[in-house]
Amino acid sequence: MWKKVFDWLDERLGLNDLYKNLLDRPEPKGTWWNTLGSASLFLFVLQGVTGIFLTVYYTPSPDHAYDSIQYIMQGVAFGWLIRGIHHWGASLLVILVFVHMLRVFVTASYKYPREMTWLVGIGLLLTTIGMGFTGYLLPWNQRAYWATTVGTQIAGSVPLIGGFILKALRGGPDLSALTLQRFFAAHIWMIPAALAGLIGVHLYLIIKHGESHFPAKED
Amino acid sequence: MSEPINRREFIKGVTAVVGGLITTVIGIPTIAYLIDPALKESSKEDWIPVGKLEQLPIGKPVPFSFTRVQVNGWERTATSHGGFVLRKSESPSDLLILNSRCTHLGCTVNWSENDQVYLCPCHDAKFDPQGKVLDGPPPRLLDRFTDFRVTEDGILEIFYKEA
Numbered sequence: 001m002w003k004k005v006f007d008w009l010d011e012r013l014g015l016n017d018l019y020k021n022l023l024d025r026p027e028p029k030g031t032w033w034n035t036l037g038s039a040s041l042f043l044f045v046l047q048g049v050t051g052i053f054l055t056v057y058y059t060p061s062p063d064h065a066y067d068s069i070q071y072i073m074q075g076v077a078f079g080w081l082i083r084g085i086h087h088w089g090a091s092l093l094v095i096l097v098f099v100h101m102l103r104v105f106v107t108a109s110y111k112y113p114r115e116m117t118w119l120v121g122i123g124l125l126l127t128t129i130g131m132g133f134t135g136y137l138l139p140w141n142q143r144a145y146w147a148t149t150v151g152t153q154i155a156g157s158v159p160l161i162g163g164f165i166l167k168a169l170r171g172g173p174d175l176s177a178l179t180l181q182r183f184f185a186a187h188i189w190m191i192p193a194a195l196a197g198l199i200g201v202h203l204y205l206i207i208k209h210g211e212s213h214f215p216a217k218e219d
Numbered sequence: 220m221s222e223p224i225n226r227r228e229f230i231k232g233v234t235a236v237v238g239g240l241i242t243t244v245i246g247i248p249t250i251a252y253l254i255d256p257a258l259k260e261s262s263k264e265d266w267i268p269v270g271k272l273e274q275l276p277i278g279k280p281v282p283f284s285f286t287r288v289q290v291n292g293w294e295r296t297a298t299s300h301g302g303f304v305l306r307k308s309e310s311p312s313d314l315l316i317l318n319s320r321c322t323h324l325g326c327t328v329n330w331s332e333n334d335q336v337y338l339c340p341c342h343d344a345k346f347d348p349q350g351k352v353l354d355g356p357p358p359r360l361l362d363r364f365t366d367f368r369v370t371e372d373g374i375l376e377i378f379y380k381e382a
Contacts, residue, residue: 067293
């Protein structure tokens with residue numbers, strides 16, 4: 001019965017081909033270091049899911065942001081768990097992405113024909129850090145407030161256009177409701193959209209070229 | 220031992236089991252997280268102290284007021300309520316407790332000692348001491364707090380229930 005249903009679907013969706021090409025593709029002999037990309041992908045999905053659930057209760061307004069998070073932590077069943085995963089997952093994701101980059105660098109996997117995979121990966125590193133930077137403000141506590149004050153000031157130290165960058169980031173000269181709102185928009189819509197697109201390209205390139213061999217002595 | 224399991228099947232099995240485990244461990248708390256507000260009982264009723272019964276005069280309505288705070292998540296909403304206690308006799312159960320909210324549009328009525336009526340300032344409605352409509356647009360008599368008790372300390376308490 002199930003075999004029939006599956007065959008019917010497979011004939012129309014090409015499930016077996018998908019499986020063979022995506023999950024059952026030949027790989028060079030690797031080590032645990034080769035799993036960092038998959039681990040990053042898993043964490044990205046986990047961050048996406050927990051983040052979506054956090055928006056059920058979180059409010060990006062100076063009046064309610066802090067209180068709504070207190071409510072998530074103490075008032076909602078398992079709110080501490082959802083936020084805890086999102087909080088620790090964020091730090092772990094930045095570390096994983098960075099170590100993943102180091103591994104690619106050390107094993108020289110960025111070389112021909114994988115230069116574009118590397119460049120897209122740089123984009124992924126930057127957008128991941130962007131997620132960390134924008135997400136850090138959202139709890140709207142003292143640490144978040146001052147970290148963003150300093151962070152945006154650093155961006156504002158760029159010669160000539162620094163003042164403009166600072167105002168564009170903050171939505172005005174000071175940290176305000178506008179800053180919180182635009183960081184929220186960036187954190188849940190703009191950067192995730194960019195991240196998802198870049199991940200798509202990154203994965204396509206990995207499947208197209210396959211994973212690189214570790215360099216041998218004579219390389 | 221019949222068929223020994225090969226490496227491929229083993230990995231598939233382990234992946235399925237671990238994946239299923241993670242999904243369950245995350246999934247069940249997530250469902251609880253989402254439906255949590257629907258499971259909470261908010262207390263919409265309470266005994267409200269009005270004052271010492273022995274200090275209330277007989278035959279004259281005495282105003283009282285109290286505030287109810289409704290907590291929804293991180294938002295608190297306070298609403299004011301009020302009423303009049305009329306002791307008809309010495310008996311601690313012979314009380315008439317009216318809600319001072321006008322039954323027309325919700326303004327607060329005042330007791331007029333001169334006319335011996337409750338007056339609503341909004342549309343000049345009049346109620347007699349029993350709460351019956353004498354004049355004006357209200358559709359029904361003033362609401363009553365019918366559940367009340369006197370505690371051991373002699374405090375009159377009314378039972379408030381949100382409509």
